[in-house]
Amino acid sequence: xxxxxxxxxxxxxxxxxxxxxxxxxxxxxxxxxxxxxxxxxxxxxxxxxxxxxxxxxxxxxxxxxxxxxxxxxxxxxxxxxxxxxxxxxxxxxxxxxxxxxxxxxxxxx
Amino acid sequence: xxxxxxxxxxxxxxxxxxxxxxxxxxxxxxxxxxxxxxxxxxxxxxxxxxxxxxxxxxxxxxxxxxxxxxxxxxxxxxxxxxxxxxxxxxxxxxxxxxxxxxxxxxxxxxxx
Numbered sequence: 001x002x003x004x005x006x007x008x009x010x011x012x013x014x015x016x017x018x019x020x021x022x023x024x025x026x027x028x029x030x031x032x033x034x035x036x037x038x039x040x041x042x043x044x045x046x047x048x049x050x051x052x053x054x055x056x057x058x059x060x061x062x063x064x065x066x067x068x069x070x071x072x073x074x075x076x077x078x079x080x081x082x083x084x085x086x087x088x089x090x091x092x093x094x095x096x097x098x099x100x101x102x103x104x105x106x107x108x109x
Numbered sequence: 110x111x112x113x114x115x116x117x118x119x120x121x122x123x124x125x126x127x128x129x130x131x132x133x134x135x136x137x138x139x140x141x142x143x144x145x146x147x148x149x150x151x152x153x154x155x156x157x158x159x160x161x162x163x164x165x166x167x168x169x170x171x172x173x174x175x176x177x178x179x180x181x182x183x184x185x186x187x188x189x190x191x192x193x194x195x196x197x198x199x200x201x202x203x204x205x206x207x208x209x210x211x212x213x214x215x216x217x218x219x220x221x
Contacts, residue, residue, distance in 0.1 A: 004151065030207055042199060042212035043152070087151070095206035096167070099151030 002026045004100035006088050011106045012078055020073045020086050020103045028093020032064050032071045035087040037102065043087055046073070075105075083107045112136070113213035115200050121219045122190050130185045130216050132200030140203045141183040142210060143167075143175060145196040152199065158183055159206055190220045 003025045012018040024032065031050035035043040049055055049064035049071060061074040073086055085102040092098055116131045134141065139160045144152040154167030158177040172194060174186045183202075187194055197217050201210040 033209065042214050045209040045211070048209060089152075091207065096154060096157070097152075097210065099153070101149060101151045 002090075002092060002098045004088055004090060004098055006086075006100040006103045008101070009104045009106065011108060012075075014078055014080060014107055014109050016078050017074065017076050018078060018105065020075075020088075020105070022071045022073070022088035022100060024069050024071070024088070024090040024098070024100075026090045026092040026098055029066065030091040030093065030095055032062075033089045033091070033097065034062055034071075034073045035089065037085045037087055039084070046086075078107050080107050080109070113200055113202055113211060115198075115213035115216050117216060118214070119217040119219075121221060124190055124192060124220055126190050128187045128190055128218070130187075130198055130200075130218070132183045132185070132213060133181050134183075134200075134202045134211075135181065136202060136204075136211070137180060138202035138204050138211075139180070140206050140208075140210075141177065142201040142203075143173070143183070143185045144199045144201065145169065145194075146199060146215075147196050155185065155198075192220045194218065195220045 006022045034046040037043040047062040054063045059076045064071045085104045087102045088100040089097040113134045142157045143155040153169045156175040158164045161180045199215045200213040203210045
């Protein structure tokens with residue numbers, strides 16, 4: 001079957017660095033997406049990886065290892081506004097997104 | 110401002126009633142999607158459309174129907190609402206199937 005696993009909740013301190021891990025199993029693979037979702041709002045696109053390696057975009061970076069079925073989202077210089085849920089989604093061979101349940105990130109001052 | 114508009118924002122509905130959730134995008138995206146989001150679960154795909162005139166079933170299509178008469182509109186209909194359809198419904202679109210999806214603000218639906 002198809003499955004996405006990510007931690008339910010993480011806590012970090014303002015100004016610190018946090019890494020949110022995601023493992024996936026899909027029928028075929030056409031890339032890994034990360035989205036941010038603030039409480040009561042719509043998901044917004046953060047990053048897309050289809051090749052192995054690290055993609056950096058400002059304070060956010062995303063890493064992919066296709067052989068391990070593994071990705072992580074790295075958030076640097078954490079700000080209070082980064083408190084949100086982070087959704088990992090893998091695209092299968094039919095170009096459908098399989099979504100994880102999301103990691104709720106709590107930032108403490 | 111370009112984007113996706115969903116209506117209504119929220120709705121309380123009696124079980125057994127028919128309901129259509131509206132979704133309109135002005136980005137001329139080919140692909141559109143309907144998801145439901147429930148606490149503790151990931152987004153689950155209900156129906157999708159890769160291009161105007163075509164639709165497909167997602168992971169949880171039972172009790173729902175869609176149509177895609179043109180590029181911009183993708184309404185979702187609950188023929189006879191049941192309490193298990195209480196959820197937050199998100200419409201999304203993408204330029205093509207392998208591109209990032211852009212989401213509407215969601216419709217919060219409660220079936221009593």
